[in-house]
Amino acid sequence: MTVLSHTRPESAAGHADLPWDRARRLAAAATLPLVAAEVPLSSAHGRRLAAALRALVALPGADVSAMDGYAVGGPGPWHVVGGVLAGGSPFPRELGPGEAVEIATGAAVPAGAVCVVPYEKTEQAGLLVSGHCEPGRHIRRRGENVSEGEVVLTSGALVTPAVLGLAAGLGHDTLWVRPRPIVSVLVTGDEVVGSGVPGAGFVRDAVGPMLSPLIAAADGEALPPRRLPDGAEVLEAALGEPGADVVVVCGASSKGPADHLRGVLGRLGAAVLVDGVAVRPGHPQALARLPGGRLVVGLPGNPFAALAAALTLLLPVLRALDGRPEPEGELSTLAGPVRAHPRDTRLVPVWRSARGAIPVGHDQPGSLRGAAMADALAVVPPGWEGGPVELLALPAR
Ligand SMILES: Nc1nc2c(c(=O)[nH]1)N[C@H]1C(S)=C(S)[C@@H](COP(=O)(O)OP(=O)(O)OC[C@H]3O[C@@H](n4cnc5c(N)ncnc54)[C@H](O)[C@@H]3O)O[C@H]1N2
Ligand code: MOO
Secondary structure, eight states, rough: OOOOOTTTBTTTTBBBOEEEEHHHHHHHHSOOOOEEEEEEGGGTOBBBBOOOOOSSOOSSSSSSSSSEEEEOSSSSOOOEEEEEESOOOSSOOOTTTTTTEETTSBOOTTTTEEEEGGGGGEEEEETEEEEEOOOTEEEEOOSSOOOOOOOOTTTTBBOOOOHHHHHTTOOSSSEOOOOOOOOEEEEEEEEEEEESSOOOOOOOOOOOHHHHHHHHHHTTTTOOOOEESSSSHHHHHHHOSSSSSSSEEOOEEEETTOOOOHHHHHHHHEEEEEEEEEEEETTTEEEEEESOOOEEEEEESSSHHHHHHHHHHIIIHHHHHHOOOOOEEEEBSSSSSOOOOOOEEEEEEEEETTEEEEEEOOOOOTTHHHHHSSSSSEEEOTTSSSSSSEEEOOOOO
């Protein structure tokens, strides 16, 4: 619900909106990572490692053949004196000069073998084999890919399908990972409807459908958005409900005496970390910590302002809960006219191209039209007069 206020940028409480970058840094530092859990490999996909991944075995675990053929001792021709298969018994003694052992890919190469000659590079006459042996050729040495105890991935790495395969190959059955932060989304406003074409005086909820995938793209798990009517009591009750690490409240974000979100946060004894940001759009955003530790992110009701605020406060909070550092800022020139604001940072929808970031327009706070055409928001600092700007990627899915 909008609260009429003529006090921007200085609020009724007498404080100025925070500079945008400071607000983002406060959000990134607002919480410790969630407590890690040890889960089976099958449950770890898509999570972040909470501890370095170490090799429990060397890879390969022994000197093994890289080809099907003959492991040979010294220069040829060689007498075939046995055979070894992957998973079978190793050859029981050292291979002497002039001796060969028929060998399968992956089988342990006998001691004394100088190289492996693939079948197709040999000539065979009964048990006599000849061919050219290049010392060391086609033998994968123990630990040549990974040595035992080596750290192959550091804490914070995303567990991809390849990481699961690597972890299994290195002998792991479980991994220590961070749980997905659970995010509850409360969409407030008597005028907001959840489906269909809105009647006169109503608007269709544009924020709930946007936030769930945005949160998923940031490794969070969004509970189904809940629509709440305007009113302090219902908001207070919803904020007090357990089950989420972060509660996002959309709407009711403006400052002032009739502001439900701030009033409710005060009654709940929350510590307010961010109370208004010098950014356009999205200035009435807020971040607070409830006494139990749960974080509350307040997003403005205007949908593009809500998206800009989510990128400013919500995504850094989700990264912090996941134990991930803030990403390196991507810089780009702007390939189109953009006017800076004298005091506020502007977040401008752009499309990244070889020429630079092209402003796509349609960037009014109440409309997602520009953001839907864009793949990033350009961060245009107050008083900017040209030069590269930071880009905040808009998750594609
Ligand atoms: N006197 C002042 N008035 C306003 C100021 C100000 O500084 N002084 N700031 C403006 C800005 S900027 C914003 S943003 C809004 C924020 O207000 P609220 O967070 O309380 O949001 P509402 O008033 O409920 O809604 C604003 C606007 O967005 C529409 N809306 C709300 N929720 C949704 C939704 N889920 N999906 C689509 N559209 C939504 C709502 O109908 C309003 O049109 O305050 C300004 N006013
Ligand atoms: O947050 Mo408002 O413009 O900045 O929509």
